[in-house]
Amino acid sequence: xxxxxxxxxxxxxxxxxxxxxxxxxxxxxxxxxxxxxxxxxxxxxxxxxxxxxxxxxxxxxxxxxxxxxxxxxxxxxxxxxxxxxxxxxxxxxxxxxxxxxxxxxxxxxxxxxxxxxxxxxxxxxxxxxxxxxxxxxxxxxxxxxxxxxxxxxxxxxxxxxxxxxxxxxxxxxxxxxxxxxxxxxxxxxxxxxxxxxxxxxxxxxxxxxxxxxxxxxxxxxxxxxxxxxxxxxxxxxxxxxxxxxxxxxxxxxxxxxxxxxxxxx
Amino acid sequence: xxxxxxxxxxxxxxxxxxxxxxxxxxxxxxxxxxxxxxxxxxxxxxxxxxxxxxxxxxxxxxxxxxxxxxxxxxxxxxxxxxxxxxxxxxxxxxxxxxxxxxxxxxxxxxxxxxxxxxxxxxxxxxxxxxxxxxxxxxxxxxxxxxxxxxxxxxxxxxxxxxxxxxxxxxxxxxxxxxxxxxxxxxxxxxxxxxxxxxxxxxxxxxxxxxxxxxxxxxxxxxxxxxxxxxxxxxxxxxxxxxxxxxxxxxxxxxxxxxxxxxxxxxxxxxxxxxxxxxxxxxxxxxxxxxxxxxxxxxxxxxxxxxxx
Amino acid sequence: xxxxxxxxxxxxxxxxxxxxxxxxxxxxxxxxxxxxxxxxxxxxxxxxxxxxxxxxxxxxxxxxxxxxxxxxxxxxxxxxxxxxxxxxxxxxxxxxxxxxxxxxxxxxxxxxxxxxxxxxxxxxxxxxxxxxxxxxxxxxxxxxxxxxxxxxxxxxxxxxxxxxxxxxxxxxxxxxxxxxxxxxxxxxxxxxxxxxxxxxxxxxxxxxxxxxxxxxxxxxxxxxxxxxxxxxxxxxxxxxxxxxxxxxxxxxxxxxxxxxxxxxxxxxxxxxxxxxxxxxxxxxxxxxxxxxxxxxxxxxxxxxxxxxxxxxxxxxxxxx
Numbered sequence: 001x002x003x004x005x006x007x008x009x010x011x012x013x014x015x016x017x018x019x020x021x022x023x024x025x026x027x028x029x030x031x032x033x034x035x036x037x038x039x040x041x042x043x044x045x046x047x048x049x050x051x052x053x054x055x056x057x058x059x060x061x062x063x064x065x066x067x068x069x070x071x072x073x074x075x076x077x078x079x080x081x082x083x084x085x086x087x088x089x090x091x092x093x094x095x096x097x098x099x100x101x102x103x104x105x106x107x108x109x110x111x112x113x114x115x116x117x118x119x120x121x122x123x124x125x126x127x128x129x130x131x132x133x134x135x136x137x138x139x140x141x142x143x144x145x146x147x148x149x150x151x152x153x154x155x156x157x158x159x160x161x162x163x164x165x166x167x168x169x170x171x172x173x174x175x176x177x178x179x180x181x182x183x184x185x186x187x188x189x190x191x192x193x194x195x196x197x198x199x200x201x202x203x204x205x206x207x208x209x210x211x212x213x214x215x216x217x218x219x220x221x222x223x224x225x226x227x228x229x230x231x232x233x234x235x236x237x238x239x240x241x242x243x244x245x246x247x248x249x250x251x252x253x254x255x256x257x258x259x260x261x262x263x264x265x
Numbered sequence: 266x267x268x269x270x271x272x273x274x275x276x277x278x279x280x281x282x283x284x285x286x287x288x289x290x291x292x293x294x295x296x297x298x299x300x301x302x303x304x305x306x307x308x309x310x311x312x313x314x315x316x317x318x319x320x321x322x323x324x325x326x327x328x329x330x331x332x333x334x335x336x337x338x339x340x341x342x343x344x345x346x347x348x349x350x351x352x353x354x355x356x357x358x359x360x361x362x363x364x365x366x367x368x369x370x371x372x373x374x375x376x377x378x379x380x381x382x383x384x385x386x387x388x389x390x391x392x393x394x395x396x397x398x399x400x401x402x403x404x405x406x407x408x409x410x411x412x413x414x415x416x417x418x419x420x421x422x423x424x425x426x427x428x429x430x431x432x433x434x435x436x437x438x439x440x441x442x443x444x445x446x447x448x449x450x451x452x453x454x455x456x457x458x459x460x461x462x463x464x465x466x467x468x469x470x471x472x473x474x475x476x477x478x479x480x481x482x483x484x485x486x487x488x489x490x491x492x493x494x495x496x497x498x499x500x501x502x503x504x505x506x507x508x509x510x511x512x513x514x515x516x517x518x519x520x521x522x523x524x525x526x527x528x529x530x531x532x533x534x535x536x537x538x539x540x541x542x543x544x545x546x547x548x549x550x551x552x553x554x555x556x557x558x559x560x561x562x563x564x565x566x567x568x569x570x571x572x573x
Numbered sequence: 574x575x576x577x578x579x580x581x582x583x584x585x586x587x588x589x590x591x592x593x594x595x596x597x598x599x600x601x602x603x604x605x606x607x608x609x610x611x612x613x614x615x616x617x618x619x620x621x622x623x624x625x626x627x628x629x630x631x632x633x634x635x636x637x638x639x640x641x642x643x644x645x646x647x648x649x650x651x652x653x654x655x656x657x658x659x660x661x662x663x664x665x666x667x668x669x670x671x672x673x674x675x676x677x678x679x680x681x682x683x684x685x686x687x688x689x690x691x692x693x694x695x696x697x698x699x700x701x702x703x704x705x706x707x708x709x710x711x712x713x714x715x716x717x718x719x720x721x722x723x724x725x726x727x728x729x730x731x732x733x734x735x736x737x738x739x740x741x742x743x744x745x746x747x748x749x750x751x752x753x754x755x756x757x758x759x760x761x762x763x764x765x766x767x768x769x770x771x772x773x774x775x776x777x778x779x780x781x782x783x784x785x786x787x788x789x790x791x792x793x794x795x796x797x798x799x800x801x802x803x804x805x806x807x808x809x810x811x812x813x814x815x816x817x818x819x820x821x822x823x824x825x826x827x828x829x830x831x832x833x834x835x836x837x838x839x840x841x842x843x844x845x846x847x848x849x850x851x852x853x854x855x856x857x858x859x860x861x862x863x864x865x866x867x868x869x870x871x872x873x874x875x876x877x878x879x880x881x882x883x884x885x886x887x888x889x890x891x892x893x
Contacts, residue, residue, distance in 0.1 A: 045460040058764050086766050099757035103779035113765045165761065184312040185487050185531045211461065218533035242536065255465035256535050259493035259517055 002071060002088060002172035004034040004057070004205060009066030011052055026052040028229040029066070036172055039199060039206040041216035041237070043252070044226030050209045052229075054177045057207070058091055087117050090166040092195075094178040096158035100150040106161055107146040110134070110168060117169035133164040137194060156187040163194065173205045174198075181210070192219050213256050217241045225249050270302030270498065274342060275448055275481045276324075276367075277301075281337030283316070283323045283505075286330070293319040293332070295505040301449065301481050303344075306472075308492030308513065309485040310528065311502035317485045318372065320502075321451050324351060325369055326359065341366060344448060365395055368442040370435075372454040377438060378426040384412075384437055385422035391444045411440040415470055432463035436470065443474065450482045457486065468495055490532050493517050501525050602860075608853030615847050619663030626657035629814065637826075640835050647835035650826045658814060659839050665815035666797050666844075669731050673796035674789045676735035677742065681788065684739070685746030686781065690754055690773055696747075703743045711737035715799075719808040730803070730810045734796050742788040749784060753777050787858045794851045801844055816840040 011027040027049045034040055044050045055061040057068065059077060068075050075085045093099035100109055110130045114120040120129040134142040137160040150158055159179060166174060176195060180188040196219055199206050210216050216223055216237065223240040225233040225248065233246040244250045283294040294316040301307050311317045322328050324339045339351040343366060354362055371377050379387060388408040392399055399407070409419040415436040426434055435455060442450055452471075456464040472495055475482065484496060492499050493513055500510040501524065509522040520526045633652030640647045646655040688699030718733050719725065725733075753759065754777070762772050797816070803809040804817025811818060823829075823837040 045462065058760075060760060060763065083766060086764065091761075091764060093757040093761060095757055099761055101758040101776050101780070104775075112762070112767065116766050162761075165765075169765075185489070186312060186527050187531075189531050189533070213461075214533045214535040217535065251462055253535070255462045257488060257490035257494050258535050259490050260534070260536060262494050262514070 002036050002205060003069075004089065004173050004207075005067075005069040005072075006030060006032050006034075006053070006057070007067045007069060009053075009056060009063045009068065011049075011056060011061065012064045025229055027056065027063075030226075030229070030231055031066075032224055032231070032234070034173060034205045034207055036205045037199075037203045038222070039196075039208055039220040041208045041210060041220035041223045042226060043210060043213060043216045043223055045211055045252075047228070048226040049229040050226050051177060054091060054175050054207075054209055057089060057175055059085070087169045088171050089173045089175065090169060090171040091175040091177060092159070092162050092166050092179045095182050096155045096162060097150075097182070099162050100158055102150050105147055105149055106130075106134075106153075109161060109165055110146075113165055113168035119168065119170065129168070133168060134161075136167065136198070137161070137164045139164070155183045156191060159183060159191055160194065163191075163198070167198065167202075170202075171204070172202075173207070175207045175209070177209045178211070179208075180215070181212070188215070195219070213241060213252055225252070270300045270305055270307075273303050274300040275303045276339070276341055276483075278320075278324060278339045279337055281320065281323065281339060282335045283319050283328065283332060284335045285332050293505055294323060296337070297502075297505075297507055299500055299507060299510060301483060302497075303448070304475070304479045304481055305497045306475065306482045306484055306495060308496030308499040309483055309502060310487065310489050310492050310499055312487050312528075314504075315502040316505040317502050318453055321369070321453055321483065321485055325367065325451060326351060326354065326363075327369070341449070361395075364391065364442075364447065365445045366447055367449040367451070368445070368447040370438050370442045370450065370452040370455045373458065378434060380426050383423055383425050384429075388412075388422070388437075388441055388444065391441060395445055407444075411444055412437070414443070414474070415440045416466070430463075431459055432467065435459060435463075435467055439467070439470065439474075443478070443480075446478065446480075448480055450480050451485070452482060453485045454487075455484075456491075457488070464491075471495070489528050501528065602857060604853050605857040608850045608857065611846055611850035612854065615663060615843060615850070616667060618660060619667050622657070622660035623664055626654070626660055629654060629657035629661045637831065637833055639833075646839055647833070649822065649836060650833075655835060655839070658819060659843070661814040662816050662819045662840060663843060665727060665810075665813050666800065666817070666847075668727055669734070669800050669815060670793040670797045672728070672731035673735045673738065674792040676731065677739040677792040677796075678785060678789050680735065680739035681742035681746055682785065685743035686750045686773065686777070689747040689750035690769070690777065692754075699743075700747065703740050703747070706736075707740035707744065709737075715803060716808060719803070724812065725810045727810050727813050727815075730800060731796070734799050735792075738792060738795055738799075742792070745784065745788070746781065749781060750777060753780055783858055783861045787855055790851050790855045790858070794848050797844060798848060816844050 009027055009030050010025070013024045013026055015022050015024055030049075030053065032040065042050045042053065052061065056063055059075070059082070062077070070085055070088065073081075076082050100106075107127075107130050110133050111120075111126045114126055114129045114133075120126045130146055131142045134140070134145055139145045139157060139160050145153070145157075145161075150161075153161065163179075174195075179195065180191050183191065192215060195206065195208075198204065206220075208216065208220050217240075220237055223233075223235065223237045224231050225240065225246065227248045233240060233244065233249045240249060241253060244253050277300045279298050281294060281297045282292065285291040285293055297316075297320055299307070309317045309320070319328070319332065322332070323334050328334065334352065341349040341351055341362075343349065349362065349366075351362075378384075385405070385408055388411065389404055392404045392407065405422075408422060412421060413419055417433055417436050417440070421429065421433070426437075429437065439452075439455070442452075455471075456467050459467065468491070471482070471484075474480075484492065486492060489499075493516075496513045498511060499513050499516050500507050501516075501522065502508070503524050509516065509520065509525045511521075516525065517529070520529055630653055633648065633654075635644075635648050635652040637650040638644065638648045638652075644654050644656065646659060648654055649658070684699045684703050688696045688703075714737055715733050722729060759772060759776055762776055767776075800809055800815055801817035801820065804811070804815060804821050805824065807821060809815065809817050809821070811821070817840075819840040820837055823833075823840070826833075826836065828834075828836040
């Protein structure tokens with residue numbers, strides 16, 4: 001059972017400007033635990049710090065203080081420990097247009113992580129691995145898709161490739177940073193359903209970062225509400241949405257478009 | 266407040282078509298017919314590429330080549346009983362019409378403000394262009410009134426766009442669109458890039474202003490639940506055509522077209538039963554599209570044929 | 574699942590055609606064809622003709638003579654055949670042009686890309702160095718170097734020109750690399766554990782190819798014009814034959830006063846033509862970098878099949 005723990009993490013950015021500049025506290029003493037088989041939603045508006053948390057989890061940024069623990073041990077930044085961490089924790093990025101290099105084929109995008117994480121060696125094994133990944137995210141026909149380049153696929157299909165890429169190292173934790181906010185409305189739920197299915201099949205721990213309360217409720221077991229770098233409310237999804245305690249959560253729930261309100265009028 | 270679109274329309278669009286010229290002509294808008302009642306909010310829903318923005322730009326005479334209106338009419342029926350053919354307007358008439366009778370709030374409006382000029386100068390620009398007879402002091406007062414009307418403090422007239430938050434900039438854009446008291450406002454995704462909390466405030470302003478001033482609005486967005494809350498009628502667009510058009514409550518309760526059902530099924534219900542969509546009772550099979558690249562489409566491509 | 578539906582009115586429409594690496598190739602347009610043909614013809618002239626002409630500096634008793642049979646472009650005042658000279662001069666200028674292009678590209682690539690990707694103090698150091706090189710005035714520097722090395726070979730001249738021209742390109746490459754570095758797909762590669770040099774080579778460099786190509790072509794133009802100017806002032810590689818040195822000799826031989834147009838017109842004309850051809854090629858490359866430019870040209874508009882009056886009417890209304 002894999003557990004990813006975020007413990008009292010603080011992240012400050014020093015902004016240059018004038019003589020002294022200012023300090024921006026993006027993440028302020030945030031703690032949570034992500035366990036295998038569960039989905040946690042991190043809900044917040046832009047500027048709340050949720051994307052910074054994703055970067056910290058991926059070691060694209062270093063915490064100012066606090067710890068990130070995997071299976072109880074602090075995650076090292078270099079060496080074998082870091083590589084193993086990367087084997088277990090992967091991310092799906094928000095922008096399906098920017099997360100794939102327009103110059104390379106889909107095959108390249110999926111082959112590289114397979115090779116880097118030692119999941120396949122040699123041309124035949126790698127090709128088979130790529131095709132298996134494409135099948136899991138239901139992008140068919142696999143041979144055709146593998147040779148295409150990103151601009152030849154739609155946004156939803158690109159996001160499926162991004163998910164396949166994240167699955168290549170066989171991770172135990174998946175971080176999805178606004179995975180559907182840049183996609184067309186009618187395919188969003190399809191992608192989220194895919195993530196939910198994969199989570200069930202692989203018993204993954206999923207951190208779903210979003211600004212959309214409705215899908216957060218729909219797809220996660222627990223919701224953490226973030227505001228200005230802090231977690232202001234947390235609890236099981238239904239409780240947080242239907243019975244919010246914190247004024248900010250109440251504000252969010254009330255602000256979300258809800259046609260039922262009109263019918264009730 | 267008259268909202269009868271059939272008996273007393275303020276805008277009638279008939280068989281309107283827009284093409285994008287190029288190696289292969291793209292029919293962005295195909296034979297769209299709709300009418301907007303006086304004081305009505307008409308929601309135009311659809312996903313990216315359906316032609317909703319193109320339709321708005323075409324009607325507002327803002328299309329840039331290679332976009333071109335190829336057929337149809339768009340007529341404006343003013344309160345005074347005059348009928349203006351929007352496609353025939355030119356020169357001074359076009360300038361007089363623009364912003365006076367019909368104005369627009371653009372997508373990404375937050376970036377539509379000139380970053381090097383302060384708010385007051387940009388707002389006063391509207392009056393100096395269209396109401397040159399108003400003197401300086403009166404103009405300044407009007408600008409301040411406009412800002413307060415959209416909920417922004419008068420003192421922000423002196424600010425520059427980058428000193429305002431996204432929500433405030435959007436309110437300024439709405440204030441500017443309302444400045445001359447137009448009868449029709451076209452809003453193209455005015456709240457898309459904003460926080461949901463700010464979005465709620467802006468929507469409140471818009472509905473309140475509509476009650477106060479009685480303008481009609483075409484509200485373009487992909488966010489169907491939002492439209493369901495604020496529109497009187499909703500038109501759903503797909504691939505350049507209107508697939509369903511009707512009263513908002515009716516559309517929500519009894520969607521007729523498959524695409525409408527699919528859109529409704531794309532929004533999970535916030536407060537309903539967990540696992541339900543925004544409109545419960547819709548078949549979940551609607552969601553299993555998109556994943557697979559249809560083999561026949563691929564085969565068609567390989568044959569070198571054109572695709573739909 | 575492809576669609577050719579229109580997006581925002583402001584984005585030009587493009588169909589989802591199957592393209593491989595050819596997505597990066599410039600679209601074949603009259604501009605590109607004209608540029609490539611002219612440049613190609615001149616390059617062929619410079620490469621092939623010298624194989625048939627033995628010694629362009631052989632003097633003869635004829636003296637200054639106009640074009641006639643035997644000497645297609647006439648002769649200099651010492652009876653040297655100008656046609657042969659022109660061919661050798663073309664070769665000389667082309668060598669300088671390409672040498673400078675390559676050296677400048679390597680220098681600007683190194684200082685621009687590597688520094689920007691590495692970040693931190695390396696980026697600061699490289700950036701400072703680039704800015705200093707940018708600010709040092711080129712012409713005086715070249716003159717000073719020329720004064721110290723009076724006997725210049727083509728190679729040294731190319732080096733001097735390259736040193737004074739790489740800095741501008743480095744700045745552009747640096748800013749583009751900085752933006753590419755923050756793209757999601759680079760972050761995804763880092764998350765996957767890719768080594769830095771591989772990321773640079775495989776993820777970042779391919780996206781820089783159009784800019785590098787454009788800078789390369791521009792460097793060639795600059796080198797040829799620069800060399801012509803320097804040689805005309807007598808600071809060039811006076812021992813070798815280039816378009817610039819031909820003009821220098823033409824000036825010294827009082828060709829203008831004597832009305833010997835066949836001496837100074839051909840090299841000048843070739844400089845202008847080659848520069849124009851390379852610029853045309855560069856415009857085509859620009860269209861890859863910025864696809865919006867594709868629709869604005871006259872040839873693109875021809876494809877719209879509108880009558881002239883319709884087009885005029887639409888252009889008047891165009892919101893620009």
